Amino acid sequence: MLRILHDTKIDFIRLWKITTIVTLLFTVPGIIAIAISGYQYSVEFTGGTLMQVSFPKAPTIEDVRGSLDAAGIKGAEIQTFGSDTALVIRAQDPRSVAQQTRGAESVAGEITAALTKKYGPPPNFRVDRTEAVGPKVGAELRQKALYAILVSFLVTLLYLAWRFEWRFGLAAVIATAHDILGTLAFIKYLHLEISLIVVGGVLTMIGYSLNDTIIIFDRVREDLRKRRKESLYDTLNRGVNETLPRSVLTHSTTFACLVALALVGGEVIRPFALVMMFGVVTGTFSSIYVAPVVLLWIEHKWPRAVGERGGVGPRNMRETPPQGQRRRASGES
Amino acid sequence: MATIRNRLILILVLIAASVWALFPRTVSVRELNKNGVWYDTTQTHVPLKKGLDLQGGMYLALEVDESKGAVANKAEAIDRALKVVRNRIDQFGVTEPDVRKVGNDRITVELPGVTDQQRAEQLVEKSAFLEFQITDKTGALDKVVPRIDQIIRAKGYDKAAGAVTTPGAAPSADTAKNAISSLFTPGDSNKAKSDTGKAKGAAAAKKDTGAAKSDTSDTGVFNGAANGPFSRLIQPGQMPGEYYVSNTDVPTVSRYLSYPDIAAALPPGKSLLWGTTADLGQGANATPLYVVDTKPIITGEYLTDAKPATDPIEGNIVQFTLNSEGGRRFRQETGKHVNDYMAIVLDGKVMGRPPIIESAIGTRGQITMRGQPLQQVQDLALVLRAGALPVPLKVVDSRTIGPTLGADSIRDGIKAGILGVALVLLIMIGYYRFSGLLAVVALGLYVLFTLALLAGLDATLTLPGIAGMVLSVGIAVDANVLIFERIREEMARGKTVRASIDEGFRHAMSAIIDSNVSTALTAAVLYWIGTGPVKGFAVTLICGIAASMVSAIFVVRTFYLLWLNRTRGARQLSI
Numbered sequence: 001m002l003r004i005l006h007d008t009k010i011d012f013i014r015l016w017k018i019t020t021i022v023t024l025l026f027t028v029p030g031i032i033a034i035a036i037s038g039y040q041y042s043v044e045f046t047g048g049t050l051m052q053v054s055f056p057k058a059p060t061i062e063d064v065r066g067s068l069d070a071a072g073i074k075g076a077e078i079q080t081f082g083s084d085t086a087l088v089i090r091a092q093d094p095r096s097v098a099q100q101t102r103g104a105e106s107v108a109g110e111i112t113a114a115l116t117k118k119y120g121p122p123p124n125f126r127v128d129r130t131e132a133v134g135p136k137v138g139a140e141l142r143q144k145a146l147y148a149i150l151v152s153f154l155v156t157l158l159y160l161a162w163r164f165e166w167r168f169g170l171a172a173v174i175a176t177a178h179d180i181l182g183t184l185a186f187i188k189y190l191h192l193e194i195s196l197i198v199v200g201g202v203l204t205m206i207g208y209s210l211n212d213t214i215i216i217f218d219r220v221r222e223d224l225r226k227r228r229k230e231s232l233y234d235t236l237n238r239g240v241n242e243t244l245p246r247s248v249l250t251h252s253t254t255f256a257c258l259v260a261l262a263l264v265g266g267e268v269i270r271p272f273a274l275v276m277m278f279g280v281v282t283g284t285f286s287s288i289y290v291a292p293v294v295l296l297w298i299e300h301k302w303p304r305a306v307g308e309r310g311g312v313g314p315r316n317m318r319e320t321p322p323q324g325q326r327r328r329a330s331g332e333s
Numbered sequence: 334m335a336t337i338r339n340r341l342i343l344i345l346v347l348i349a350a351s352v353w354a355l356f357p358r359t360v361s362v363r364e365l366n367k368n369g370v371w372y373d374t375t376q377t378h379v380p381l382k383k384g385l386d387l388q389g390g391m392y393l394a395l396e397v398d399e400s401k402g403a404v405a406n407k408a409e410a411i412d413r414a415l416k417v418v419r420n421r422i423d424q425f426g427v428t429e430p431d432v433r434k435v436g437n438d439r440i441t442v443e444l445p446g447v448t449d450q451q452r453a454e455q456l457v458e459k460s461a462f463l464e465f466q467i468t469d470k471t472g473a474l475d476k477v478v479p480r481i482d483q484i485i486r487a488k489g490y491d492k493a494a495g496a497v498t499t500p501g502a503a504p505s506a507d508t509a510k511n512a513i514s515s516l517f518t519p520g521d522s523n524k525a526k527s528d529t530g531k532a533k534g535a536a537a538a539k540k541d542t543g544a545a546k547s548d549t550s551d552t553g554v555f556n557g558a559a560n561g562p563f564s565r566l567i568q569p570g571q572m573p574g575e576y577y578v579s580n581t582d583v584p585t586v587s588r589y590l591s592y593p594d595i596a597a598a599l600p601p602g603k604s605l606l607w608g609t610t611a612d613l614g615q616g617a618n619a620t621p622l623y624v625v626d627t628k629p630i631i632t633g634e635y636l637t638d639a640k641p642a643t644d645p646i647e648g649n650i651v652q653f654t655l656n657s658e659g660g661r662r663f664r665q666e667t668g669k670h671v672n673d674y675m676a677i678v679l680d681g682k683v684m685g686r687p688p689i690i691e692s693a694i695g696t697r698g699q700i701t702m703r704g705q706p707l708q709q710v711q712d713l714a715l716v717l718r719a720g721a722l723p724v725p726l727k728v729v730d731s732r733t734i735g736p737t738l739g740a741d742s743i744r745d746g747i748k749a750g751i752l753g754v755a756l757v758l759l760i761m762i763g764y765y766r767f768s769g770l771l772a773v774v775a776l777g778l779y780v781l782f783t784l785a786l787l788a789g790l791d792a793t794l795t796l797p798g799i800a801g802m803v804l805s806v807g808i809a810v811d812a813n814v815l816i817f818e819r820i821r822e823e824m825a826r827g828k829t830v831r832a833s834i835d836e837g838f839r840h841a842m843s844a845i846i847d848s849n850v851s852t853a854l855t856a857a858v859l860y861w862i863g864t865g866p867v868k869g870f871a872v873t874l875i876c877g878i879a880a881s882m883v884s885a886i887f888v889v890r891t892f893y894l895l896w897l898n899r900t901r902g903a904r905q906l907s908i
Contacts, residue, residue, distance in 0.1 A: 002764050003821075052738070101400075104728045109451060128738040130450060134729035137394060144862045152858040156851055163847060197797060200859055200867050204804070204874070207855030211848040215815070218844045246818045249764060250811040256756035257807035261800055264752060266745035268386075269800045276804065 004248055008241045012288055013233060013296065019289040023178065030185020039188065042195035043131050045145070047100060047138035048092035049107040052129035053115065058084035063118070071114035073107070082267045086128070097135050104134040145199045149180075152203055156210055164217060167298045172213045175291035179209040182282045183275060192271050201275030208254075208276070209283025212247065213291045219243050220292075232299055236292040247284060255280050337898060340891040347883070348778070351785030355379055380788050383445075384795035386866050387743050389736030390445040391453055396438055398727035408437050410724040415440050418457050418726075421719040425456060440726070450733050452712065458726055460680045461716035463633025465663075466604070466625035468574035468674040468687050473600035474624045475569075480598050481589070482561030490589060491562040563589055567622065572674055572687070574624040583607070583620050602627055606676065608683040623683050625676050630666035635659020639717035641710040642699075649710040651700045653717060660696030668693035679713075746799035753803045754780075761810060765817055767907030771892045772813040775884040779809050782880035787873065795869030805877035811848065812885035815841040817908055830906045834893050838886070845886065849878050 043050045061078050064087060068076050075093030080086065089111060096107050108130050119125050133141075156176070160169035183202055192198055220239035227235065255277065262273035359377045385392055395418070397404050397411060404410055411434065418440055419432040431443040447453050485491050566586055567576040578586050589595055590605060599605065608621035639653040655663055667675070667690050676687040677700050685701040700713070757776065761769035783802060787794060820837030828836065853875055860871035 002766075004764070104731050108731070126735065126737070127448075127733070128735040130731065130733040132728075132731040136396075137730040141862075148858050148862040151861075152855045155854045155858060159851060159854060196863065196867050200797060200863070200870055203855045203859050204852075207852040208808070210851045211811075214847045214851060215844045218847060222840075242822075243818075245821075246811075246814050249760070249814040249818075250808075253757045253760055253810050253814075254804070254807035256760060257753035257803050260749045260753035260756060261803055263749070264745055265749035265800060265803070266742055266796070268742065268796055269745075269749075272797065272800060 004245055011237055012240050013237055013292055016293045027181050027185045030188045034188050039194045042193050043133050044196050045138050045142045046092050047097040047133050047135035050131040051089045051111055053125050054086045054128055055125050067114050067118035073110055100134045104132040108132045168217050171291045171295035174294045175213050175286040176210050178286050178290045179282045186278045197272045198275055201272040205279030208279055212283045212287035216243050216287050240288050251280050251284055337894050351781050354785040354788045382793045384793045384869050386734050386796045387739045388445055389734050389739040391447045392732040393442040393728055394730035395440045395726040396729045398725040404724050411438055413723040417720045417722050424715050448733055448735055454728050459716050460722045460725055462680055462721040464629035464678040465631050466629045466676045466678055467670050468676050469603055469624040470573040473603050477598055478564045481563045481595055484594055485562040576622045577619040578622050580618045580620055606683050623676050631663050633721055639714040641714045647701045649705055651714045653698055655696045664693045664695050742796045750803050753806055765908055768817055771889050775888045778888055779880050779884035783877050786876040792872045793869050795866040797866045797870035798873040801870040801873035809881035812845045815844050831897055853878050
């Protein structure tokens, strides 16, 4: 039997001061940077036009920019996309967006005309992808994405409130909030553009990291029932240690799949894979260092009434203490 | 024993159902070939719908365009517009198009395989409102021209124009105007006449050039002499109610006409409509402006058929047929207007030159499309057949994915999937050995079940959807990891293999359910916000969760039961 980190007795919680500093060092500069310069948003959110164009022979970006300037399309951003022969042109400046109130596609038509003038008609270049989003649609989506993050947060909160006792739920929520902040900082550090797919990555990350915390808390709850004499500090440490092999295994399989996506899954998926990869890391970190520490702090601040300890757990499971007793008995035999 | 048999039967049934759901089927599709003829063909493919981002195609979102005036009952109008758009798209010749209403005020159109963005957009945006209006013979505009000049001068509209137009535009406008003027000097009149003959409109009537000429001389009261701000921009044409405006002056004239006090000064019961740009020779391009009766004699609602054709003299034309009621009305109305000119107005624009009505016209007519490419003529016939849009629409969101990019995405997705599965396989078998192998077999079934579920739900597989599947391969083994770790713990406590397996499954259950529910909840939220591709991701994730519950728990448990039965009293479990 191959075993990793089996029967470990690491005192994770003791390191809370160091990990808090690590978290702050990572998150705070990112949040400050966001506050100062904000994010770059994709055309889906700002409105505007994105065109992915490929050429048989790599063109220079200056040439393409020149042909667009000549056609009066100012403020377009041009980048290579994956390879030298593929370019992405983004026209997101206010003027381009305003033009789209008349009809979302007009800027795309102008860009195509400008490229045709410079390089000749297709097949001298090929438009692989066009996204032309009117400002109204962009504003709607922005609102929707914000709602989505808030709603998913709320929904998981309600689930936790129903599934766990409030102290556990609050700790899990704080851990998740930590992950979201960390991910936002990560997105800023990598200069990733906020697109719907990145928002999708953040939402998936919320679900995934919450998962991890739930699994550890599930274990802690069980241990609390089994070992009533042990301090919460020890029980939390035990819970983390006991679930450690599972964490390592699951995270490595998930991480492996994400690495596969990031390496060969294509340009469109890469930002998602990167966000989720970070999500796996921060989710693991927070379920070990944030959630238990916060729980300990909450328990310290709002201690349970005497005799309440056995009741740790969901309301719907309170009717089954005999089973817990039996489990404990068999576990110690 | 019985339970194992039942479990195995259930698994086999699930596998059989999944294979059946994914079995390639042959479907008959109607397609339009290059000559615009429909034909039926069969295609054999796996019944998994590929999203636009994977197969290439176009997505459009349309809304009511209120830039030219508010629309009273938007919700009802959008319902009627939906029918028209659907009708047009059905005739466009796309395999499996999708046209639907989203919310109260939006229509989305998905056109797989279509990448000609401009053409498709025109096809859905064109109002295609056809009207037949009699041109004015009374010189009604001439009578009010002095008044319009007066208003423009009094209100200083022409000065506003000077401020707006760029300095360079003025001289060029002048030269264009001179060119037009010279065109109508006596020496050139023959040329102008022959132009008229060539450019003549519908075949249903023959034009009397003599009449046109005499009309022109009658109405040309201010020809050359006029220099009012409005009158100097318009030149009378060669038929009653026709004027020419140099192309460079078109914006100015349009602007004048848009002022409410000028609109009020126009002859009552008459409308001014632009025609299609005409090349008058000598480098002068002018746009005709027609004065017509506001009330149409008939509209396109009686139209039953329209088809493109090529006429040796007229070039590309659209022939249309009216239904019997329309024919009756048309005959009656045209009977009243013999020797009048009839403008064929499409979306507020006069098509071709209005022909003279020689005698009552019945159910057939045609629209000339001078010099327009055949495809445009075909599209016009199509939109006329499909009916007019009740309200103007505009594109608010448009996405196009080329077929090559879609094919690349599929290839990349499959590569990532294979690499991901290989890595997971390595980790699971490397760590859990025999039990890991069971989990990997279950993983294979998981992929099968997920795809079958997607096919069964008629869900669309998108690029993020593929990413979701690859990701859920990694997450799906979590359930097995939780179970296996529990079994190991139970065994470490000295329990028998059978008891450990039972306990492991039982104890891991609450954690598995919790984790799957929390993932499903966020996926549901994603489904709610997402557009096409991201919705696909959410659906795949939810299907994946459902499938992984079956494969990781039920299937693996069955494998264990089977193994325990074969090796009765097993002391060791490779885990």
